[in-house]
């Protein structure tokens with residue numbers, strides 16, 4: 363009983379202390395806002411605005427994650443924000459990404475991140491988009507022995523439109539490129555050994 367009432371007392375004292383603190387914060391924030399307004403009136407951009415411009419340059423950006431299930435996936439929010447993603451249902455907390463629709467000549471940015479519990483020697487991902495008509499199965503098979511070339515078979519290099527680096531857990535690579543003008547279905551694939559066979563593949567639909 364005694365300890366209970368003690369606790370209540372303590373809480374009351376505490377809340378008074380907090381409300382004083384809040385008042386102080388409130389006044390401080392008004393002063394801060396006034397100062398900020400004065401600075402803003404002086405013209406020029408704030409650091410925050412400049413940073414935003416660098417990140418948000420208008421280029422459509424797709425954040426893709428490579429998983430230990432050997433799948434390309436995206437966050438559910440990415441699907442909500444971009445109706446040109448072709449998806450294939452739930453993959454744990456993510457959505458399976460089966461393809462990307464794009465306009466001919468569109469500027470596109472793909473940011474691939476690997477999330478894995480395994481070392482990079484056992485689990486790494488890339489995303490390589492190839493020309494129309496490429497035998498993607500042959501490309502993937504030939505790339506198995508191309509470890510020194512980030513698992514991109516040299517014989518197929520001229521058929522690769524663009525590729526990310528090979529990425530281990532926690533690594534990210536961003537590629538920005540111009541979508542081909544010729545409409546069609548361009549395959550993209552992860553060339554880490556076994557991953558194409560495991561379903562790490564998709565299609566860039568240009569139309």
Ligand SMILES: [Cu+2]
Pocket residue numbers: 428432486487488552553554557562
């Ligand atoms: Cu992979």
